[in-house]
Amino acid sequence: MLKALIFDMDGTLVHSDPVHLKAFAEVLGPEGVVIDDELYRTRIIGHTNESIFASLLPHLPVEEHEVYADRKEAAFRRLARELKPLEGLTELLDWADDHRVKIALVTNAPLLNATHVLDILGITDRFEIKITIDQVERGKPDPLPYLTALERLGIQAEEAVAFEDSPSGMRAAKAAGLFSFGVLTGLTADEMREIGADGAIVTFHDRALWEILEHRAGSGS
Structure with a gap:
């Protein structure tokens, strides 16, 4: 029986990647690092700040990486004031509430960013569990954040x-054993399936999503 929906945040709940790209460019431009779409897609999206700044500023010590990361996140929060939920998200969260399906967040973002974005979207109170990078020893691609969410939700x-x-x-998500949809805000459906996605959707209105949800919620399979 379906008992929970677990969401990543950036690029999933909200198409925030353009704002992150702008924030990285603002902070790293003075260091001579050019942040374009290709670099963002291949070396930033989905990675932790620790690995991003180690990769882009290898000549600086770890302490400086942390300073730049803090500057970048502050820039993101300043630039992110007009973000909107991905199409169909509100309806999906309402459906989950109606069917007593729990809602959780699992993100590599720091708590300050997660709180800021959820507040802007007006959905902070919809999430029973929120797992941010601050709460786990290892971020994605390690399954630990998802395993932590499952443990706190009390489900398999x-x-x-x-x-x-x-x-x-x-x-x-797949390493944690979860049936997973790829949200196509950055990758193609083929790219998502190549890395293990069980399905791919453009928005939360996609029929492919609702067929799975209605089947799982109704049949218990």
Whole structure:
């Protein structure tokens, strides 16, 4: 029986990648790092700040990476004030409430960002469980964030469905044993399926999603 929906945040609940790209460009431009769509897609999306800044600023010590990460996240929060939920999200959350399906967040974002984005979207109170990078020893692509969410929800992997937009996030969800939809805000459907996605959707209105949800909620399979 379906008991929970577990969502990534950036690129999944909201198409926030353009704002993140702008924030990275603002902070790293003075260091001579050019943040374009290709670099963002291949070396930033889905990665932790620790690995991003180690990759882009290898000549600086870890302490400086942390300073740049803090600057970037502050820039993101300043630029993210007009974000809107991905199409169909509100209806999906309402459906989950109506069917007594729990809602959880699993993100590599820090708590400040997660709180900020959820507040902007007006959905903070919809999430029973929120797992951020601050709460786990290892972020995605390690399955630990998802395993932590399942433990706190008190359910098994087969009782939940996950939503992810990045390769690292999808690998984490699948490694945790979750049936997972790839949200196509950055990758193609073929790319998502190559890394293990069980299905691919453009928005939360997609019929492919609702067929699975209605089947799982109604049949208990």
